[in-house]
Amino acid sequence: MISIADLRKSYERAELNEDASPPDPMDQFDKWIKEAISSEVPEPNAMTLATVASDLRPSTRVVLIKGYDERGITWFTNYDSRKGQELAGNPFAALQFHWVELERVVRIEGRVEKVSDKESDEYFHSRPLDSRIGAWASPQSQVISGRSVLVANAARYGAQFLLQPPRPPHWGGYRLVPDNWQFWQGRKSRLHDRLLYTLTTEKNWLRERLAP
Known part of the structure; x- marks a missing residue:
């Protein structure tokens, strides 16, 4: 029987050097997420x-x-x-991307705000029809008696809206405005690379290396 405590992996794919990383963390994020997409890792757009x-x-x-x-x-x-x-109730949140195959983690913290109605409308109407109906059909996070509730709701709203469901008033976008970024690159012997970007009062980014 395999012991969970004995599971180990040596991280040796890449390095993250503060002298070579861009001064703006969004540029570093742009580089890494594009590499995750081009590497075809599973769901590179998934974030916690x-x-x-x-x-x-x-x-x-x-x-x-x-x-x-x-x-x-x-x-x-x-x-x-x-x-x-x-x-x-509390507009501060954190995001995390974990691209396992690339041995990389990105952590982002900041204040969250709703995007404009225009942005929410544009994205909603770009979604597949079943996803737009689903936004109406699912009372997300609420207790329901069974899947039949969702199926019945989808049928009802599908019949009501046909091919043109409007965006529900309870559905839309959020934007996290970062004030703290961390980039983690796995390295050999658990001596990982870890860079911290902190937004200063002067609205500049302070870049520092953290011990792993």
Whole structure:
């Protein structure tokens, strides 16, 4: 029987040098996510989102990044879900990407804001029809009696909206505005490379190496 405590891997694929990394963390992120996509790792756009409720209990879930630029990282979801409710009470959150095959992790922290209605509308109408109906059919994070509830809801909203479902008022985008980034590259002998970018009061990025 294999012991979990004995599972080990030697990380030897790449290195991360602070002298060679860009001064803006978004440029480093752009480089790494493009490499993850081109390397065809499974779901390179998947990220863990961590939020904290008013009772200070943290929760995580996996969501999909749908855009990034100088403003931050964007995803879309149900505003009435658990994560939506927690963000309404505490707008600070953390994201994490883990590209196992590349031995890389990116951690991002910051304040979360809703994107504009225009951005939410544009993305919603770009989705496949079944996904647009699904946004209406699923009362996300609520207890339901069974899958038949979802199937019935989907049929009802499909008949109501046909090919043109509007964006639900409870559905749209969020953007995390980063003030802290960490980039982790696995290295041999557990002497990993770990770079921290912190946004200063002057709105510049301070880049530092952290011990692994």
